[in-house]
Amino acid sequence: MTNQPRILFPGGPEVSALGLGTWALGGPSAAGTQPLGWGARYDRAEAADVFRAAFDSGITLYDTADAYGTGTAERLIGETLSGKRDQITLVSKWGNTIDEEARQLTGQNAAPGYVRAALQASLRRLRTDHIDLYLLHLSGLPVSEAAELLGTLQELVVEGGIRAYGWSTDDLELAAAWQGQPGFGGLEFEINVVHDAPALVELCETHGVPGLARGPLGTGLLTGAHPAGSRITDEQDFRRVSPEWLNYFRDGQPVPELAEALEAVQHVLTSGGRTLAQGALAWLWARSPTLIPIPGARTVAQVKENAAAMEHGPLAGEQMREIDALLLAARAEG
Template sequence: MTSPRIGYGAMRLTGPGHWGDYPDREAGIKLLRQVVDAGVTLIDTADVYGPHTNELLIREALHPYPEHLLIATKGGFVRSGPEISTIAALGHRQYLRQSAKLSARRLGVERIGLYYLHSGYARDASFEEQVGTLAELRSEGVIEQIGLSNVTLEQLRAAQAIVEISAVTAHYNVVDRHEQPLLDAATEAGAVFVPWQPVSLSTPGEPTDTAGPAAVRRALEPIAARQGATVSQVALAWLLDRSAAVLPIPGTTSLAHVRENLAAQDVVLSREELAAITGL
């Protein structure tokens, strides 16, 4: 799997609480086209974003897809409303098979380029059974490459014993590094490691103005000033230096932010700056 170092996470192009259609459909379509024109070659979505509306928006904006563009989607979560409490993980073989085939239909493709198991925490099937279902779908030509999302290191290793894993996505950024073992394992295996919320200065559910994130921002600001960059660009540049396997997928509804994120690839941090950030 090859792609430029920064992709685009499309989850924000949904309604409030990631429920329903993006309020300004025409603006969403325009943004997706501009994202591709700006140089992004990986767009990340999931059937649960909307649900379904995000995949349909991507198809309307970009189909037929340019040859260089990879659309990654996911299956294994369901939700019945915008609240977090309405989300559940499902992994039954027939459900996952239906999910993948319906995602392909919504995206307008015969084969999905990269398909993630969205969660390793489903209780209606063993993790090995779920990975086996994706292996079946790959052998049948429904999906080309298999990825894992929200899994443990042990689950990654169990999956690798069943089928080749091309990508792993997890929450990882300057502040939240608890998935470092997953990054190391992905790098060793030759898989792509895809951090979500890569420019967030917090852990999931933590406000960015609490003591820890605020201290990190204060530490990054002088580095950003020396570099003539933004704090977000410095955070992305640090991520890109962690491993050649890292491919962040920052999400935004602003073209200016998309371009800012892509420009982070040109920020070259010194060894001292990298060490200072790593030591935070």
């Protein structure tokens, strides 16, 4: 059973059931001494090839941000896909301030006036005249401050610089704050088979808005590339240093209880000829029709593997129930 295309937001473009997350494709960057990239090895030409392979594999949704490689991911989209702009859908984010030359995140700016400056910079890098869905990238901004942004965002929708706006946040109160506002298009939040987000899924289903599934492969944990006991040693890999917001790795090692939970359900995820990563994506499609996974990829082989998950479609109901029971048992034992 193949996956049918989704509508990104009411009245918005039709997109593939799977998007491409582009954080890793931006290459190395940092916030002070905290690495934000995926390792010291980075080949810009290879990253460009990933974008082309994604398009050739049927992926039409591209999720990026000005913070990804401090503009590099957006620039690569512009360089590789600008000639296909009428065939792709772009999601980008703002709120972080960047020093492109130094490849540093320098702070945050939630001022209404900054939205326009950030948007214009992203449009130049993306080589386009509009962004389809523009997301606030400050996941913990107080609701009162977020409310001050609405007027500017709605003006940008009317002017055509963006088609819709939304929020990348895992906070339920913040995620609910803009629901029903003119021009609101959807949410992005972290969810996967070992890290569910039931309240956020319910919010999307209740309001009929999409949920872009961030971290669908658990920053690599759900691909099987990092089994229990393994360690990431590259000090330029953010998973090695373990920022406090990282849920899946501690000091470069998989979090034991999550690795154990994955081991408990791996045989279900890989049934039907799926790879482990494809099974994790299939779980999300079965979890809710509002969810659109946006897995990252650093190689052509990875993006082709992820795209091939669309051919398998979602897990069946009985598989989802089996996974629920196995996860419940694994957590009880832990």
